[in-house]
Amino acid sequence: MVRLYEETRYETITLEELQLIKMAMVSRRGGMATYSGHWYNCATGHPFAIGECGMPMEQARCPECGVPIGG
Secondary structure (H helix, E strand, O other): OHHHHHOOOOOOOOHHHHHHHHHHHHHOOOOOOOOOOEEEEOOOOOEEEEOOOOOOOOEEEOOOOOOEEEO
């Protein structure tokens, strides 16, 4: 169990699954319902969303691969 927890895990998703995720995020109250957020991809191609602005000024790390995002 510990080995499974410590391994990096990334499962690819289909375009249809990504569209459903995006639709769910904008349709929920308090989420990206204002459509002020944007979708981006990190340098290695993992999708991520920034929901409260369209110009990310702060830098973070991709939760999937750890490369810098935003900034």
